[in-house]
Structures are given as structure tokens and as C-alpha cells.
Amino acid sequence: MRKVIYPAVGGVDTIRIVEVADPVAGPGEARIRVHRAGINFADLMMRQGLYGSNPDYPFTPGYEAAGEIMDVGEGVEGISPGDRVLAITAFGGYSEQVVLNTKRVISLPDSMSFDQAAAIPVTYGTAFHMLVYLGNLSEGEIVLVHHAAGGVGTAVAQLCKAYGASLVLGTASAPKREFVESLGMRFVDREAEDFVEVCKSKTGGKGVHHAIDPVGGDHVMRSYKALRQGGKLYFFGASSAVKGDKRSILAAFKMWRSTPRFNPLKMMSSNKAVFGVHMGLLDDESVFSGHLENLSDMLLKGQIDPIIDSVWRFEQVAEAQMHIHNRGNRGKVLLDFSPQ
Ligand SMILES: NC(=O)c1ccc[n+]([C@@H]2O[C@H](COP(=O)([O-])OP(=O)(O)OC[C@H]3O[C@@H](n4cnc5c(N)ncnc54)[C@H](OP(=O)(O)O)[C@@H]3O)[C@@H](O)[C@H]2O)c1
Structure with missing residues (x-):
């Protein structure tokens, strides 16, 4: 073979x-x-x-x-x-x-x-783990997702719809506007628009309930700023460390260097939460298999479709x-x- x-x-x-x-x-x-x-x-x-x-x-x-x-x-x-x-x-x-x-x-x-x-498994499993299992995504909530047109991004869009989120703001590259909008998200051009400002302006200045950030570097602090009080940030990737198909040590170093080190005292004062998520390192396999059972039911009911x-x-x-x-x-x- x-x-x-x-x-x-x-x-x-x-x-x-x-x-x-x-x-x-x-x-x-x-x-x-x-x-x-x-x-x-x-x-x-x-x-x-x-x-x-x-x-x-x-x-x-x-x-x-x-x-x-x-x-x-x-x-x-x-x-x-x-x-x-x-x-x-x-x-x-x-x-x-x-x-x-x-x-x-x-x-x-x-x-x-x-x-x-x-x-x-990976895309929906991760999206479900963040938004539903950790985040208790509820009807009427507002979600910010980056790489909105990608594997995890499209899974997030479908889960948000199934759980009654009122608005999903999705950042992506300009040519993906129509695709992102077709999934019911408010497209945010990742280069031409400031997503923090868009999040604030679409929420009367309050910010979003959930921000899903797989980018890393200083992008993470901007996602944190886009949250309202009680909001939850999920940090689960470092795509900014990647520049093209060859390894760029410089890009990886910049990502590592500029990723914020959160201060619990400041988090307390701003009433916000940060989850770190790495599905591959979850100790309890039953958590992930539980997510897959739920997702299989949702697929059979037509609530999700990759x-x-x-x-x-x-x-x-x-x-x-x-x-x-x-x-x-x-x-x-x-x-x-x-x-x-
Ligand atoms: N921690 C975990 O357990 C876990 C699990 C699953 C996924 N993740 C992370 O979640 C993110 C999304 O994963 P995925 O598998 O669904 O991938 P994906 O979103 O389908 O990845 C491709 C898209 O990412 C965007 N992107 C951002 N930076 C990029 C770069 N440097 N090079 C190429 N594309 C880049 C591009 O879309 P735009 O140009 O439109 O932004 C691209 O089309 C990744 O960072 C991944 O590592 C983490």
C-alpha cells in the first residue's frame, strides 16, 4: 500500500x-x-x-x-x-x-x-468544543470568527446558525466576500477593514460575545479587544507563523514574540475570559467522542453539512x-x- x-x-x-x-x-x-x-x-x-x-x-x-x-x-x-x-x-x-x-x-x-x-472531526469537533462545550453559545449571541471561509470557519457559521446566534462577523480575504455572505455571516475584509471597529460598530459599542482566533501574534489582543464584558476568546492556532509553503523562522518568531501574555488582574478588571484550545492534546477522549456523537445527530437532522x-x-x-x-x-x- x-x-x-x-x-x-x-x-x-x-x-x-x-x-x-x-x-x-x-x-x-x-x-x-x-x-x-x-x-x-x-x-x-x-x-x-x-x-x-x-x-x-x-x-x-x-x-x-x-x-x-x-x-x-x-x-x-x-x-x-x-x-x-x-x-x-x-x-x-x-x-x-x-x-x-x-x-x-x-x-x-x-x-x-x-x-x-x-x-x-477536526473542523466541526474544534468549533463545537469552543462554542458549545466551553462557550455555552446561546440564542441571540454575537460571534467573531477569523479564516471565516476555511474549514473551521464554515463549521462555525453552521453551528452559530443551529444555536441561534444573531450575528456572525467573519474575516477573510477579499475574494471570499460572496462566499462568506452566502453562509449568513457579515463579511469583514481582513486587510481593508479594522475588525475591532466593525465589531464595536455592529454591537452599539459593546463588542462580541465570542471571538475565535487561530491567527496568533498581536491579532489575539485585537480579538480580545473586540469582546464585550463577559465575552470569551478562544485562542487555538498560529496561522500568522506561516508565510508560504517554506518555513519562515522570522514569521514564526514574530508570531511568538507578539502573542500577548495575558494578565489575570487585567482580565478580572475587564471581565473577559480566554480559553486555550488544542484538540490534539485533550486528555479525556470521551469529551471529543461526545462532540462527534452530537455532530453526527446534527448532520442527520440537517443542521450541519460540511x-x-x-x-x-x-x-x-x-x-x-x-x-x-x-x-x-x-x-x-x-x-x-x-x-x-
Ligand atoms: N487548536 C486546535 O485544536 C485546532 C483545530 C483545528 C484548527 N485549528 C487552527 O484553526 C485554523 C483554521 O484551520 P483549518 O484547518 O480550518 O484551515 P483553513 O481555515 O481552511 O485554512 C486556510 C485559510 O486560512 C487563511 N489563512 C490565514 N493565514 C494564512 C496563512 N498564513 N497561509 C495560508 N492561509 C492562511 C486563509 O483564508 P483567508 O485568506 O480568507 O483568511 C486560508 O484560505 C488554523 O490556524 C488551524 O491551525 C486549531
């Missing part, structure tokens, strides 16, 4: 596809033929050595994959060859086959496509990642590993 590897830190030109022996399912494990694997922004940062919590090189990226069970190891019950499943691979998903403990394998309802399944930007054959993985580096995606980008 073939899989994608990152041999070492580098640009998309370093990505390789290698042929390896088929993996074998041990006790308690299942072998899955992957049809779709999700690409996440984190995969790009891992390739640049900017992530911090990935395996040593060489390794195969990929947090999530959807496919069918090929066979199962000793002692496995309740899953059989041919079953359609979602695999929470937490690395290794960019492969034709994966083997993993069945605790990380979830059966798919017949109506859920491989595209939908592979697009849900927006797929594009599906690329896995041999085009470099082009697919370049599409994200070039800020071209509107929704989720997937890799196609289905047998041809």
Missing part, C-alpha cells in the same frame, strides 16, 4: 509517496481501506516544523480518515469487514490503509458520505496543500485514497 510521508521539515516539494507493506490488525484493532482523508492547516504547520506536537520525521500526517473495514484483529466485536467507518487516526491518515484501535473507529450511518465523515472545497487524488497532495497556502480554499480540502 502507499502512503504520504513528510521526510523532514520543508516545503511541499519535500512531500513523498512511498510504498510499504500492508499493515496488519493486531488484537483490538481494525484495518481500514481509506477513501477520504482530511487536510488540516495543522498538517501544513507540521510539515514546516512549526507544530510542536507531531511525531518525529519521517512521519505520515492526517488526523482523520473515512473508509471501510478490511479486516479486524483478535477480540474485536461489533465491527465487520465492509462496514463504513470514520477513523480518528491522530497522525497517519494520509494512507491507503490504516490500522488502529477500534476505540478510535466510529461506524457511519448509511446516509453519511465519506466526504462528509472525513470533513467533520462544505467541501475540493477533493484531490492523494498523488496531488502537494498541490492540495499549496491550494491552502495560497488561501484558495472555501471550506474543507480532502484527499482521495479510494482504490482506482
Whole structure:
């Protein structure tokens, strides 16, 4: 079988596809033929050595994959060859086959496509964790989200609608205005407009209830300023550390240097909260699986439906990642590993 590897830190030109022996399912494990694997922004940062919590090189990226069970190891019950499943691979998903403990394998309802399944865990799981689980998103609230047209951004827009948010302000690059507006958000041009001012002016000077910031650097303090009293900031990424597909130590350093160190005394006086969120480092797996159960119900009820930007054959993985580096995606980008 073939899989994608990152041999070492580098640009998309370093990505390789290698042929390896088929993996074998041990006790308690299942072998899955992957049809779709999700690409996440984190995969790009891992390739640049900017992530911090990935395996040593060489390794195969990929947090999530959807496919069918090929066979199962000793002692496995309740899953059989041919079953359609979602695999929470937490690395290794960019492969034709994966083997993993069945605790990380979830059966798919017949109506859920491989595209939908592979697009849900990281983007919707993270959005749900922030807004619903931590933030108790309630009817009538106002939300600010950055990268509004991306994987997490589009998930946020749909969750906000389902939970009755009254306004979602979404920052993105200028060519995405129409797309962002089509999702019911108030588009904020990330370069031409000051999002803090827009948030204040749209809320009678008060600010938003929730601000979702994956940008890092001094952007984080601006998101904090956009909050009203009682508002919640979710800090969950550092996209400003990335400049193009090659690693920029300067951009990473600037991001690290300018990211605010919050002072609890000042936070107390301003009555605001800051959550740090890293889904890959959640200790309690039941929290994440609870989110996936809720999201699966929401999908079946038609409350969410992942927006797929594009599906690329896995041999085009470099082009697919370049599409994200070039800020071209509107929704989720997937890799196609289905047998041809
Ligand atoms: N902590 C966690 O557990 C967690 C989980 C999931 C995602 N995240 C973070 O959330 C963010 C969104 O993730 P995603 O997978 O949904 O990605 P995504 O939003 O689909 O990422 C691509 C979009 O990000 C925007 N962007 C901002 N800075 C960029 C840069 N330096 N290079 C290229 N694009 C840039 C671009 O849109 P515009 O130009 O329109 O802004 C681009 O189209 C990422 O920062 C990711 O690391 C964190």
C-alpha cells in the first residue's frame, strides 16, 4: 500500500509517496481501506516544523480518515469487514490503509458520505468544543470568527446558525466576500477593514460575545479587544507563523514574540475570559467522542453539512496543500485514497 510521508521539515516539494507493506490488525484493532482523508492547516504547520506536537520525521500526517473495514484483529466485536467507518487516526491518515484501535473507529450511518465523515472531526469537533462545550453559545449571541471561509470557519457559521446566534462577523480575504455572505455571516475584509471597529460598530459599542482566533501574534489582543464584558476568546492556532509553503523562522518568531501574555488582574478588571484550545492534546477522549456523537445527530437532522472545497487524488497532495497556502480554499480540502 502507499502512503504520504513528510521526510523532514520543508516545503511541499519535500512531500513523498512511498510504498510499504500492508499493515496488519493486531488484537483490538481494525484495518481500514481509506477513501477520504482530511487536510488540516495543522498538517501544513507540521510539515514546516512549526507544530510542536507531531511525531518525529519521517512521519505520515492526517488526523482523520473515512473508509471501510478490511479486516479486524483478535477480540474485536461489533465491527465487520465492509462496514463504513470514520477513523480518528491522530497522525497517519494520509494512507491507503490504516490500522488502529477500534476505540478510535466510529461506524457511519448509511446516509453519511465519506466526504462528509472525513470533513467533520477536526473542523466541526474544534468549533463545537469552543462554542458549545466551553462557550455555552446561546440564542441571540454575537460571534467573531477569523479564516471565516476555511474549514473551521464554515463549521462555525453552521453551528452559530443551529444555536441561534444573531450575528456572525467573519474575516477573510477579499475574494471570499460572496462566499462568506452566502453562509449568513457579515463579511469583514481582513486587510481593508479594522475588525475591532466593525465589531464595536455592529454591537452599539459593546463588542462580541465570542471571538475565535487561530491567527496568533498581536491579532489575539485585537480579538480580545473586540469582546464585550463577559465575552470569551478562544485562542487555538498560529496561522500568522506561516508565510508560504517554506518555513519562515522570522514569521514564526514574530508570531511568538507578539502573542500577548495575558494578565489575570487585567482580565478580572475587564471581565473577559480566554480559553486555550488544542484538540490534539485533550486528555479525556470521551469529551471529543461526545462532540462527534452530537455532530453526527446534527448532520442527520440537517443542521450541519460540511462544505467541501475540493477533493484531490492523494498523488496531488502537494498541490492540495499549496491550494491552502495560497488561501484558495472555501471550506474543507480532502484527499482521495479510494482504490482506482
Ligand atoms: N487548536 C486546535 O485544536 C485546532 C483545530 C483545528 C484548527 N485549528 C487552527 O484553526 C485554523 C483554521 O484551520 P483549518 O484547518 O480550518 O484551515 P483553513 O481555515 O481552511 O485554512 C486556510 C485559510 O486560512 C487563511 N489563512 C490565514 N493565514 C494564512 C496563512 N498564513 N497561509 C495560508 N492561509 C492562511 C486563509 O483564508 P483567508 O485568506 O480568507 O483568511 C486560508 O484560505 C488554523 O490556524 C488551524 O491551525 C486549531
